[in-house]
Amino acid sequence: MQLAINIAVLAAIYALIACGYVLIYRVSRVLNLAHGELMMLSSYLLLTTASLFSGNPLIALGVAVGLSLCVGVLVYLFLMRRMTGEMVLAAVLTTVALGVLLRGLVVLIWSAQQQNPAQALGWVNYSLPVFGGRISAAGAGLIMTTALVYVGLFLFLRFTRYGIRMRAAGQNPLLAAQRGISLHVIYALAWGLSTLTGALAGILISLDSGLDSTMVLIGLKAFPAALVGGLDSLAGALIGALIIAAAEVLMIYYVDALLSDVVPFLVLILMLIVRPWGLFGTREELDRV
Amino acid sequence: MSNREPRASGYFRSSYDQGLRLVETRTQWTSLILFLAVLGIFPFVASSFQLDLANQVFLACIGSVALMLLTGYAGQVSLGHAGLIAAGAFTAGILFKEFGAKFWVTIPAAAVIGALIGLIFGLPSLRLRGLYLAVSTLALHFVVVYLGGEYETKRGFSTGIVIDVPRIGDFVLRDRKIWYFVLFAFAAAALLISLNLLRSRTGRAWAAIRSHETIAEALGIGVPAQKLLAFVISSSMTAVAGALFGYYRGFVSVEAFSLFLSIQYVAMIIIGGMGSILGAILGAVFVTLLPYAIEYAVGLLPNARSYAGMLAAFNYAAFGIVMILFLVFEPQGLVGVWRRVQNYFLLWPFKQKPLGGGRK
Numbered sequence: 001m002q003l004a005i006n007i008a009v010l011a012a013i014y015a016l017i018a019c020g021y022v023l024i025y026r027v028s029r030v031l032n033l034a035h036g037e038l039m040m041l042s043s044y045l046l047l048t049t050a051s052l053f054s055g056n057p058l059i060a061l062g063v064a065v066g067l068s069l070c071v072g073v074l075v076y077l078f079l080m081r082r083m084t085g086e087m088v089l090a091a092v093l094t095t096v097a098l099g100v101l102l103r104g105l106v107v108l109i110w111s112a113q114q115q116n117p118a119q120a121l122g123w124v125n126y127s128l129p130v131f132g133g134r135i136s137a138a139g140a141g142l143i144m145t146t147a148l149v150y151v152g153l154f155l156f157l158r159f160t161r162y163g164i165r166m167r168a169a170g171q172n173p174l175l176a177a178q179r180g181i182s183l184h185v186i187y188a189l190a191w192g193l194s195t196l197t198g199a200l201a202g203i204l205i206s207l208d209s210g211l212d213s214t215m216v217l218i219g220l221k222a223f224p225a226a227l228v229g230g231l232d233s234l235a236g237a238l239i240g241a242l243i244i245a246a247a248e249v250l251m252i253y254y255v256d257a258l259l260s261d262v263v264p265f266l267v268l269i270l271m272l273i274v275r276p277w278g279l280f281g282t283r284e285e286l287d288r289v
Numbered sequence: 290m291s292n293r294e295p296r297a298s299g300y301f302r303s304s305y306d307q308g309l310r311l312v313e314t315r316t317q318w319t320s321l322i323l324f325l326a327v328l329g330i331f332p333f334v335a336s337s338f339q340l341d342l343a344n345q346v347f348l349a350c351i352g353s354v355a356l357m358l359l360t361g362y363a364g365q366v367s368l369g370h371a372g373l374i375a376a377g378a379f380t381a382g383i384l385f386k387e388f389g390a391k392f393w394v395t396i397p398a399a400a401v402i403g404a405l406i407g408l409i410f411g412l413p414s415l416r417l418r419g420l421y422l423a424v425s426t427l428a429l430h431f432v433v434v435y436l437g438g439e440y441e442t443k444r445g446f447s448t449g450i451v452i453d454v455p456r457i458g459d460f461v462l463r464d465r466k467i468w469y470f471v472l473f474a475f476a477a478a479a480l481l482i483s484l485n486l487l488r489s490r491t492g493r494a495w496a497a498i499r500s501h502e503t504i505a506e507a508l509g510i511g512v513p514a515q516k517l518l519a520f521v522i523s524s525s526m527t528a529v530a531g532a533l534f535g536y537y538r539g540f541v542s543v544e545a546f547s548l549f550l551s552i553q554y555v556a557m558i559i560i561g562g563m564g565s566i567l568g569a570i571l572g573a574v575f576v577t578l579l580p581y582a583i584e585y586a587v588g589l590l591p592n593a594r595s596y597a598g599m600l601a602a603f604n605y606a607a608f609g610i611v612m613i614l615f616l617v618f619e620p621q622g623l624v625g626v627w628r629r630v631q632n633y634f635l636l637w638p639f640k641q642k643p644l645g646g647g648r649k
Binding site: 079108220227269 | 416417419421423424425428429438548549556601604605606607612616
C-alpha cells in the first residue's frame with residue numbers, strides 16, 4: 001500500500017510539472033528546458049515572502065505564486081518574445097541558457113545551502129495515515145493541487161475565451177493572428193501559467209523535502225512524463241506521469257536505488273523508439289519540428 | 290569553410306582542384322606559418338598556469354570540432370556530448386584499472402567505444418528530427434553517466450578512478466609542456482580530419498542532409514548511412530578527447546560529466562558560430578577561458594574575499610547571460626563578428642557589396 005501511495009505522490013509531482021512543459025509546447029512549440037530552474041526560483045521566492053510576511057503563511061504563499069506568474073510573463077516579454085519566429089532549436093537553447101543563468105542567480109541571492117521553507121512558514125509536515133500506509137501532509141497537498149490544476153486547466157482551455165484562443169494559437173498561429181488574436185498576449189499567458197503550475201509544484205516539493213539545487217533534476221525528470229504522454233496533450237501528461245512514477249518507484253524498490261535518476265530517461269528512450277509522438281500526441285507534430 | 294576563397298577583389302580560381310585546396314594563397318600560407326610559429330614558441334614563454342589553460346583549450350577544441358561536424362554540418366542536434374566525453378574517459382579509466390592497459394591501447398579503444406556509442410546515439414536520428422532528436426541524446430547522456438557511476442560504486446571507486454601518468458619506457462608524460470605538444474598534435478589531427486572530411490564527398494553529403502533531407506535522398510545520398518556516419522565520426526573523436534581528458538587530469542569521476550558540460554559544448558558551437566570550423570575553435574577558446582576571466586574580474590572587485598565562495602554561481606550566471614546575448618543578438622557567433630570586421634576592411638570605403646556583382 002505504501003508503494004501505491006509513493007507512486008501516487010510522485011505521479012502528482014511529475015504531472016504538475018509536466019503540464020508546464022505541455023502548456024508552453026502546445027501553444028508555442030517551444031520546449032522550455034528552464035522549467036526546473038523556474039520552479040526552483042519560485043520556491044526561493046516563497047522563502048523570501050515567508051520572511052516578509054512572517055505570521056501570515058497563506059499570504060506569503062499567495063504572493064509567491066503570484067510573483068512566479070509575473071516571472072513567467074516577464075521571461076516571455078524580455079527573452080522569448082525575441083525568439084519567436086527563430087529556429088525552434090535556437091529558442092530551446094535560449095531556455096537552456098536561461099536555466100543556467102537562473103541557477104547562478106539563485107545561488108548568488110539565496111546561497112547554496114539547503115533551505116526549509118516549511119520551517120520559515122512555521123508549518124510542520126505531519127505524516128497522515130491513509131489506507132494502511134502513511135502520507136505526508138505536503139504529499140497529500142500535492143495530489144489535491146494536481147487534481148485541481150488539471151481540472152482547472154481543462155475547464156480553462158475548453159470554456160473560457162482565452163483558453164480557446166490559446167488552443168487556436170497552438171493549432172495555427174498564422175490563422176489565429178489573422179482572426180485578431182494577439183499572439184504575444186497568448187504566448188505570455190502560456191508562459192505565465194506554465195511558470196505558475198511549476199511554482200506550485202516547486203513550492204509543494206520544497207515544503208515536503210526542503211529546497212536546494214537538486215530541484216532542477218526533478219524538473220528535468222518530469223520532462224519524460226510530458227513526452228511519453230505526448231508533448232501536446234494534457235491528459236497524456238497525466239498518464240505519462242503515472243507511468244514514469246510507477247516505473248521509477250518500482251525500480252527503486254525491486255532493483256536498485258541508484259536507478260532513480262535514470263529510469264525516466266530509459267522510459268523516454270523506449271518511447272522515442274516505439275512511438276515518438278507519445279501516447280496521446282498528434283503524429284504530425286514530429287514533422288513540424 | 291565557405292570563406293576560404295581569396296576574397297579581395299574577385300574570383301581567381303581556374304580549376305576545380307584549386308577550390309579543394311586547404312591553403313590557397315601566399316598570404317594564407319604566411320599567416321598559417323606565423324600562427325604555427327607562435328603556437329610553437331608559446332610553451333617556452335608561458336607560465337605553468339597559462340600552459341594549463343592552453344591544454345584545456347586544445348581538449349575543448351577536439352570536442353567542439355567534433356560537435357560542429359555533427360550539428361553544424363550534418364545538422365543533427367546533440368545535447369549528450371558530455372556523455373560521449375564520459376564514455377571515452379571511462380573507457381580509458383576502466384581498461385587501466387581492470388587490465389592495466391597502456392595508453393596506446395586505451396585511446397584507440399576509446400575511439401572504438403565512442404564509435405559504438407555514437408551508433409547508438411545516432412539510431413534515434415533515423416526516426417526523429419530536431420527537438421525530439423535533441424531530447425533522445427539528452428536521455429542517452431543520463432544513461433551513459435549512470436553506467437559510469439554504477440561502475441564506480443560497484444567496484445568501490447566511489448570518489449573516482451585514478452589513472453597513472455602515461456609513460457613510454459623511462460619517458461613520463463607529466464610535464465605540462467610535453468602535454469601541450471601532445472594535445473596540440475591531437476587537436477591538429479582532429480582539425481585536419483574534419484577539414485578533409487568536409488571537402489570530400491562525405492562533407493557535401495552532410496551539408497545536403499542538413500539543408501533538406503528529402504532532396505538529399507533524391508540526389509542519391511544514402512541519408513541513414515550518412516547520418517549514422519556523422520554520429521560515429523563525431524562520437525569517436527569526442528571519446529578520444531574524453532580519454533585524453535582522463536589522462537590529463539589523472540582522474541575520472543562522473544561528477545565531471547554533468548549536463549552542464551554538454552551545455553558548454555553546445556554553447557561553444559553557438560558562440561563560435563554554427564557551420565564553421567573556425568567557429569568551433571573560437572567558441573572552444575571563448576568558453577574555456579570565460580570562467581578564468583570571470584575569476585579575474587571578481588578578484589578586481591572591492592573586498593573580493595567575500596565573493597570567493599560564490600565563484601561557481603558567478604560563472605553560471607555570466608555563462609547564461611553570454612549565451613543568451615549571443616543567441617539573441619549575434620546568432621552567427623564570433624565568426625559572424627569576424628566576417629563583418631573582415632568585410633568592413635575589404636570593402637572600404639564602401640559599406641556594402643555591390644548588388645549582383647559578388648558571389649553570395
